Amino acid sequence: MKHTLWLAIAFLLAACQAQTPSEKITIVDGEKFLSLPATSRIPAEILAENGMPLAPLDHFFVNGQIADPKTPLDCDNCVLQIRRAITMTLITPDGEHTLVTAASTIGEALNEFGIQLYTADFVDPPVGTEATDQLSITYRPSRPLAIRVDGKIVHIRSSAETVGEALLEGGIPLIGLDASQPSESEALPVDGQIHIIRIREEIELTQTEIPFEIEYIASNELAIDEEEILTAGIPGLIVRRDRVRYENGVEVSRISEEKRNVREPSTQVVGYGTQYVSKTAVVDGQEIKYWRSMQVYATSYSPCNSGADRCYPNTASGKTVQHGVIGVIRSWYNEMQGQAVYVPGYGYATIEDIGGGISGKDWIDLGYTDANYQVWSQWVTIYFLE
Numbered sequence: 001m002k003h004t005l006w007l008a009i010a011f012l013l014a015a016c017q018a019q020t021p022s023e024k025i026t027i028v029d030g031e032k033f034l035s036l037p038a039t040s041r042i043p044a045e046i047l048a049e050n051g052m053p054l055a056p057l058d059h060f061f062v063n064g065q066i067a068d069p070k071t072p073l074d075c076d077n078c079v080l081q082i083r084r085a086i087t088m089t090l091i092t093p094d095g096e097h098t099l100v101t102a103a104s105t106i107g108e109a110l111n112e113f114g115i116q117l118y119t120a121d122f123v124d125p126p127v128g129t130e131a132t133d134q135l136s137i138t139y140r141p142s143r144p145l146a147i148r149v150d151g152k153i154v155h156i157r158s159s160a161e162t163v164g165e166a167l168l169e170g171g172i173p174l175i176g177l178d179a180s181q182p183s184e185s186e187a188l189p190v191d192g193q194i195h196i197i198r199i200r201e202e203i204e205l206t207q208t209e210i211p212f213e214i215e216y217i218a219s220n221e222l223a224i225d226e227e228e229i230l231t232a233g234i235p236g237l238i239v240r241r242d243r244v245r246y247e248n249g250v251e252v253s254r255i256s257e258e259k260r261n262v263r264e265p266s267t268q269v270v271g272y273g274t275q276y277v278s279k280t281a282v283v284d285g286q287e288i289k290y291w292r293s294m295q296v297y298a299t300s301y302s303p304c305n306s307g308a309d310r311c312y313p314n315t316a317s318g319k320t321v322q323h324g325v326i327g328v329i330r331s332w333y334n335e336m337q338g339q340a341v342y343v344p345g346y347g348y349a350t351i352e353d354i355g356g357g358i359s360g361k362d363w364i365d366l367g368y369t370d371a372n373y374q375v376w377s378q379w380v381t382i383y384f385l386e
Helices: 002-018 041-047 106-111 165-168 331-337
Strands: 022-028 032-037 059-062 079-081 084-094 093-100 121-126 136-140 143-149 154-159 180-183 192-199 198-208 214-223 227-231 236-247 251-261 268-275 279-283 286-300 324-326 342-343 349-354 364-366 379-383
Touching: 022 041, 041 079, 041 136, 084 279, 093 106, 106 121, 154 165, 165 180, 165 192, 214 227, 286 342, 331 349, 349 364
Parallel strands: 022 079, 084 136, 143 192, 214 268, 286 364, 324 349
Antiparallel strands: 022 032, 059 079, 084 093, 121 136, 143 154, 180 192, 198 236, 227 268, 236 251, 279 286, 286 379, 324 364, 342 349, 342 379
16 A cells, blocks of 8 residues: 555656646645645645645655655645554553554654664564554563573573573573573563573482302312312392482482392302311421411410419319410310410420410410410411321
8 A cells, every 4th residue: 555655656746747837736645636736835834725734743745755844845846745643552561552653664653652672572563564543563572681501691682471482582492301590481580680500310320239148168178278169159239220410510419219139149159178188397497297287376374474363273174284285265175175286486285275365366375384484475377286
């Protein structure tokens, strides 16, 4: 419609220039066209004489250019155009407003109303739409937003109704488990501050071994003090499944979802030697025959140097406490009472007495008389004789 009107005006201008000698004025008022002889040079007077007075908000043009209707014409065969003010309804977040304007487009009408338009503003119909009478316009102004995301601040403008829509418009959508403050379903915050929390979850599998038990069995194929793994043990295995939650790269929670025993431990079987094998060694310059040797911690005692509150002249087996008898812990005594041994630096002896022992150490107590008592406190090798 608008383009047709201007084509008509252009045609009239050309026609008026082609005809003369008498000067004519062409008036275009909406769909009305009027061509008449020029009786005045003042547009307001011409319009009033022809029943087309201007209202305060009407727009007036001379040859397509906005003009003051009280300013004398300086052209021949002028085309006078009137754009009458129309009424439109403006719907904003603050309510409805009535617009009376002669603007040609919605954008111009909003500017006349004192609205500064931004690209991000929501205007429906669009700002370039022709302004028509009784048209309803929905306008939602954009607002500046500061979005904290990934360690930086992104500034955008948005007219979205919710935080989620604004983030989508700004090219910063929430992905997966991501969240925002305020939440994506809430209206844009008054202070314009939005914080995006990058959230991810990972599944961690943790393996824990279950120790296997060790079973010892006697083997007459092995010498005393020898051991051999007959069946290797296999540790059991427990797998724990944890769900770990990270917010902006920082772990914030860990939930154990499952703990499964995927393998039971298998017992290790160890054979220990029971076979007596005769051995020889030269100790203190003499050859001895023995079936076992081991490191022990040696102390010494005599009848009146035993750490008791009185003297004990006899051993547990009833023999006299003197050089040649030694004490051991009760379990050894029960198994080896009377066993002949050789202790370097001490000599031959037999196991005849019981002592308290020293925790965590294999131990022997070397016997003496009170007259020839010597103090021992050292590691030695004891030989169990054939």
